[in-house]
Amino acid sequence: MAIEMSTSTERSSSDDKSGPKTRSTWAVTRSVWYAMFIREAIGRTMADRMGWFWMIAEPIALIGIMIFIRSFVLNDRLIVNAEFIPWLIVGLMGFHLVREGMMRGMGAINANQALFTYRQVQTSDPVMVRNFLEGMLRTFVFLLFIAGGLLLGIPLVPDDALYALFSWLSLWGLGLGLGLTLSVVATLVEELERIVKIISLPLLIISGVIFPINHLPHWLLEYLMWNPIPHGLELLRLGFFEGYHVVKGTSLLYLWFFILSLNALGLMLHIRFSHKLKAK
Template sequence: MDNINAQPQPRRARTPWQVTRSVWYAMFMREAISRTMADRMGWFWMVFEPVALVGIMVGIRSFVSGDQLIANAPFIPWMIAGMMGFFLVREGMMRGMGAVEGNKALFAYRQVQPVDPVLVRNFLEGMLRSFVFLIFIVGGLMLGLDMYPDNALRAMGAWLSLWCLGIGLGLVTSVASALVPEVGKIIRMLSLPLLIISGVLLPLNSLPHWVLKYLMLNPIPHGLETLRLGFFENYHVVNGTSMLYFWLFTFSLIALGLLMHLRFIDRLKAQ
């Protein structure tokens, strides 16, 4: 009789953090399946792109003697570390641009905000790029390359720093490209020049000082040089490298991106 008269206990309301965590988990699984299984060649291209670029640069090296321009660091591992760090930032920026448009249908649920797919995509991209980088490190060690970091903590810190920079760029570009589609086209056009001026393929130390001081306004070389210093203890970083400047720039980007998402949230949902 007591069981019949007993009233059902009201279900406890979930906290905002529990709701957000559930949304992020569901979106992460959705993005992970789409990213890794929708295209049978997806994993191949993630590994082949940097491998092909390394092969091309090694072929060119015999003509330009690029290995002689780098102090206290072997050329191929130096370039691999730079490329993987740059791709981490670039993909965070690129993936962020399509995050809002690619998840419009989910905005019908009030729990899902436009900033959620941007953060989830960047987190997933960072995990995938970290896994690919580990493949390069293990493969390089098996081939006899000096790919073992001399200072693992510094290398990991620089890698996470570049990951955060990619998140900041993704937050900003996701709003800008959704509101003004032409911005996305311009950013895609600038990705190749950005690769060159970030010191990924050739050392910036060989450039004149008056050019270098302008190129170092770009935060990417600061992170890449610190990442390389983590791999090669005696490596001579580019003059003016500062992680303080890097983090001030990164925090400013993240704050700007979050403010843009907050300011234009209604327009992003209505796009």
């Protein structure tokens, strides 16, 4: 008995000396992101039985309405070096990628308050996970539209696939930057979330999603091009339609200036107001 006790004591002491293996910070972050991604994916796709249906039906209905307005009400479907329906679909898909990244990121902190009791979870984690999930879903829906276009004879295959992919990822990054920044500001100032929701519809119009904004007067176009979204949409369309005439003033450098600035600002705000956001 004494031998067994001494042996067990030696084992326990040796175990204490070795101790449990500690994981790196990156390994912990990966685990947190993976767990949150599974949680968000289940809630986004399976909480509502009609979730997948509305993800596809909503853009189809919106495209149908826009085609009706432009074709039968305004009698205008002229787009230089691009067919109207594919031009409209590409614009809507790109705009919704930015908008949903912004809107869902904005509400991520309040929706995940219970998870902040775990010290491993940072306030920026749910925003980034939601944006990644939304981007994946929007990419899948866009691929379905491209496949459907091929079946229906609608030219939706990009002429420059690499450029179109880069522009798509750029819009994805813009949505992430907006989500990171607004998630902090809207959580601290709750009224701002309502204002952002209100301006999302006018943003659809002034971003060149429904009609080419280069038809507008030059003095007005200069102000509208301060908005980075038209830059991303025009570059995305340029990847899909060879020879497409982008709106004057479109700049990839200007777009990426906004992407990097908004992401940096959003991360700094999360670090600065982390304790206030967790205490909400």
